Each structure stands twice: as structure tokens, then as C-alpha cells.
Amino acid sequence: KAGVTQTPRYLIKTRGQQVTLSCSPISGHRSVSWYQQTPGQGLQFLFEYFSETQRNKGNFPGRFSGRQFSNSRSEMNVSTLELGDSALYLCASRSGPGWANEKLFFGSGTQLSVL
Amino acid sequence: SQQGEEDPQALSIQEGENATMNCSYKTSINNLQWYRQNSGRGLVHLILIRSNEREKHSGRLRVTLDTSKKSSSLLITASRAADTASYFCATSDNNLFFGTGTRLTVIP
Numbered sequence: 001k002a003g004v005t006q007t008p009r010y011l012i013k014t015r016g017q018q019v020t021l022s023c024s025p026i027s028g029h030r031s032v033s034w035y036q037q038t039p040g041q042g043l044q045f046l047f048e049y050f051s052e053t054q055r056n057k058g059n060f061p062g063r064f065s066g067r068q069f070s071n072s073r074s075e076m077n078v079s080t081l082e083l084g085d086s087a088l089y090l091c092a093s094r095s096g097p098g099w100a101n102e103k104l105f106f107g108s109g110t111q112l113s114v115l
Numbered sequence: 116s117q118q119g120e121e122d123p124q125a126l127s128i129q130e131g132e133n134a135t136m137n138c139s140y141k142t143s144i145n146n147l148q149w150y151r152q153n154s155g156r157g158l159v160h161l162i163l164i165r166s167n168e169r170e171k172h173s174g175r176l177r178v179t180l181d182t183s184k185k186s187s188s189l190l191i192t193a194s195r196a197a198d199t200a201s202y203f204c205a206t207s208d209n210n211l212f213f214g215t216g217t218r219l220t221v222i223p
Contacts, residue, residue, distance in 0.1 A: 004157070033211070042215035043158075043203065056210045090157055103148060104211060106157030 001027055006091050006107035014115050018079040021110045025072050025093030031055075032074040033104065034066060037088040046089075049074055050097050078112075086114045119147075119204040119214035127220040134191040136217040138204030139184075147180055147187050148205045152216070158203065161189075196223045 005024040013019050025032050034046040045058040049068035066076040072093075078085055088111050092104035119140040128134050138147070146165045150158040164171045164180045164187070171178045177190040191198055201216040 035213070043213035045210055045212060048210060088155065092158075102207075103160040103163055104150075104158070104205075106150075106159070108157045109155070111155070 004091060004093050004105050004107035006089075006110050008110060009108065010111045010113075012113045012115060013081050015081055015083060017081050018077060019081060019112060020075055020077045021089055021091075021112075023074045023076075023091030023093075023107060025074070025091075026095075026105055029093035029095050029105070030072055031094045031097060032068055032072065033092045033094075034074070034076050035090045035092065036060075037090055037109070038086075043090070046076065055097070081114045083114050086112060088112075119206050119212065121202070121204055121214045121217040123217060124215070125218040125220070127222065128194055130194060130196055130221055130223050132194055134194050134198070134219055134221070136189045136202050136204075136219070138187045138189070138214060140187075140204070140206045141185065142206075142208065144182075144206045144208060146207050147178075148207070148211070149176075149178060149187075149189050150203045150205060150213070152201045152203065154200075161202075191219075194219075194221045196221050 007022045031050045033048040035043045037043045048056045052068045063079045068074045088109045090109045092106045094102045119138045122137045148163045149161045152158045162173045175192045180187045199221045203216045205211045205213045
């Protein structure tokens with residue numbers, strides 16, 4: 001079974017631009033979560049999608065958005081990029097909606113640099 | 116914030132020694148999980164301990180959970196250079212919240 005795939009692996013953008021990151025979950029997994037990782041803040045939860053619906057959202061500005069398609073693939077978009085958006089963006093999938101025995105499977109991440 | 120906090124932030128030991136990392140959290144949990152991350156890569160799940168469990172083992176890993184103190188510890192026995200990585204605890208409620216991690220360096 002293929003793991004979680006994130007594309008692209010690296011991305012360089014300039015301030016003010018927008019960016020779209022892609023995540024393909026493990027086959028059969030219906031939940032996709034996104035995290036932002038920076039050296040100072042650790043992993044910060046962005047949002048989670050389950051069956052094309054956003055279930056939870058972290059404390060990020062509206063410039064950060066996402067969506068999930070019927071095949072469970074997910075995209076996240078950041079508009080009007082700021083220098084502080086430079087980070088490793090991690091996508092993770094799991095099979096079900098609950099947390100009783102669920103664990104996350106992570107992709108390798110997209111390293112975004114904003115210049 | 117429900118985020119866990121790991122302690123210490125960094126740990127350096129000799130190969131063969133044991134490594135202990137601690138995690139504290141603030142609210143009630145369904146379970147607590149530990150993950151490992153090699154530099155610049157995704158996280159890999161290590162072990163999950165439910166809120167009604169006190170101790171769990173997996174290979175060289177031993178995890179304890181004290182819900183009264185809202186704390187957990189991860190022990191790696193007989194460490195190897197390949198154990199060099201960052202280790203994160205994560206607590207689940209409606210979602211999974213991560214701490215800032217412990218950076219472990221195992222010196223050959």
C-alpha cells in the first residue's frame with residue numbers, strides 16, 4: 001500500500017503570491033489533516049477533512065484554506081503569502097473519524113520558502 | 116491550548132544508554148501517542164497508550180501515562196545512533212495536538 005504522498009516536496013514563492021499544496025492519502029483513508037511545522041512553534045494544526053467536509057480548524061487566518069475531493073485527495077491553499085508562512089507543511093491521513101485507536105500516517109511534507 | 120509539552124527540549128546520550136523523554140498536557144484525553152521525526156521528514160507513529168492504560172511496551176520503547184498528573188514518559192532502552200531524531204507526544208480529543216518535541220542525539 002502506498003503511503004501518504006505530498007507534492008511538491010519543495011516550493012519557493014515570493015511575498016504576496018499564493019500557493020497550492022497537494023496530498024494523496026493512503027488508499028481507503030478518508031480523513032486528511034494538515035499541520036504547519038516551524039522551528040519555533042512546533043506542529044500547529046491547520047485543519048482536518050473527512051469525506052469532503054472540514055471537521056476541525058485550527059487557529060490560522062482565513063488566508064489558509066483547504067478542500068478534499070471525492071477520492072479523498074486534499075489540497076491546501078495559502079493566499080497572499082507572508083514571510084512567516086515559510087514552514088514545512090505536513091499532511092497526514094487516517095482511516096476513520098474517531099480517535100479511540102487511530103494513529104496518523106504522515107507524508108514527507110512540502111517545504112515552503114517565502115522570499 | 117491542548118498542546119503537549121516535551122521535556123527536555125534536547126537530549127544527548129552515548130550509544131547503549133537509555134533515553135527518557137517526558138510529556139505534559141493540560142486537558143483530558145482519549146489517548147496519548149508518541150511520534151518520531153527524522154530531520155525535515157514526516158512523522159512516524161511509535162506507540163499509542165489509551166487513557167485507561169498506565170504502561171505499554173513496544174520493542175525497546177516503554178511508555179507510561181499518569182492521567183492524574185497529566186504526564187507521560189517515553190523510555191528508549193539501549194539507544195542506537197539510528198534513534199537520533201525528534202520525538203513528539205500528541206494528545207487526542209477532537210483532534211491530535213502535538214508538542215514541540217525533544218531532539219535526541221545518540222552519539223556512536
